[in-house]
Amino acid sequence: MFTAAGFAKTWEYVSLFKEGLICTVSMSFLTVVFGFVLALMLAIMRLSNFRPFRALGLTKDGRLRDGGPLLALSRFNPLDFLATAYVEILRSTPVMVQVFVIYYVVLGNVDLPNFKLFGMIRFDRFFPGVVALSMNSGAYLCEIIRAGIQSIDGGQSEAARSLGLSSTQTMRHIILPQAIRNILPPIANEFVVIIKESSVCWTIGVQEIMYAVSATKGATYRIAEPLVIATLLYFCLCFPTSKIIAYFERRMSRGSKR
């Protein structure tokens, strides 16, 4: 299966793996950043109190109705609905399908600038990959953020509101500072997940680690040795990262237990 000659041959293409490593890391990093921004917007939409038909839920003398369809309609939040639909669709379809849809359908007829990042990574492949992965992880990160915010005890917001703070002030001074503590470790974990999931992007020609494997295979007719190298690279990226995260997670939870 493995031969010394095989490794020697594979080694001739080691620069491909170096490029792949840089590509995987930068793609994952950008994905977490863009995914987080998207997730923040989605989470705000999901937690918003935007109810355009609010007035329908009130009786003539300005009191809340007892029940009925008008009350239900008055509670309808279109922002929440859109964000929820987005999250559920993205979480219920495979990443590979999403990558293909973005690359072939959404950006299929768009002429992307044809330059090379770091002098080697083709932007017209890299960009759709980042877009697809960001959209995917945005959905997951949204749920992480939402859960982090909702995990804060309701008494906290009651106490703040009883002191006269507005809902925005409560969010800013009371809820978010506490939620971020809960949110940071799972976000870092999502980074590890994306490093692994980004491997599907070789199917659209992004020059990440799996792309190096397939290129080396084509040139050397060896598969086992390139795969060993790829496995090692992924493991060396993910394992230490998750250990570091676990360490900080333990440290952060130390002071905050009630």
Place this chain on the structure above:
Amino acid sequence: MAANANSLIRVTDLKKHYNKGAIKALDGVTVDINRGDVMVVIGPSGSGKSTFLRSLNLMEEPTDGSIVFGGVDITKKKVMNDEGKMVKLDIDLHRRKMGMVFQHFNLFPHMTILENMTLAPIQVKHVPKAEAEEKALALLDRVGLKDRANAYPIQLSGGQKQRVAIVRALAMEPEVMLFDEPTSALDPEMVGEVLDVMKELAHEGMTMVVVTHEMGFAREVGNRVLFMADGKLVEEGSPEEIFDHPQHHRLQDFLSKVL
């Protein structure tokens, strides 16, 4: 109930229903809270006394009835302003005049005691930071916790936390203080220190509405006692009337169990 110049909060026929009226947490409560009242609300669990208290500053949104506070019915979504126009009711404006103390303290764990106390005065009333801190320290001194100003809530005992929670509410200079079972989550040996602070507050003339199981406190400090059962106000009177001459059989039954 006749109009009363001394009235601070007038609650009329307050109702809170769940499941389209299947559950009546509050079933028509009418009461006038006067300035300087120390009103103690007692009753079996599930009687609606907490819901009643939490409705007063709209932590719970009533289904029906009115709560007039400072001349405004705060249960209405829209109110008439000075120019006679209908505008959205700003509940935050009213809440800052009503201090609230919770069973589980609800101190902000990511802030020091001093920051807990100055947050609302600085953010809501725009008091300068130095002034807010000075006032907070004076309040902490009153409850014997000045030296803990820079501690975090986690470093305090339950009794200390609740004393901080009380002065945190006082820092907003409220017109009325609402206490929602303030000693129920405390170890027995810490109940006294919290009740002492509340007693002192009562003697200073603060208007207080207290939901509690501390019958001793109700008798000693309260000037009015409300007994609630099944979401209704069953009996109301002075501590002597309630504890020594209970009329309603529900109250007699309740007192025989708790006294």
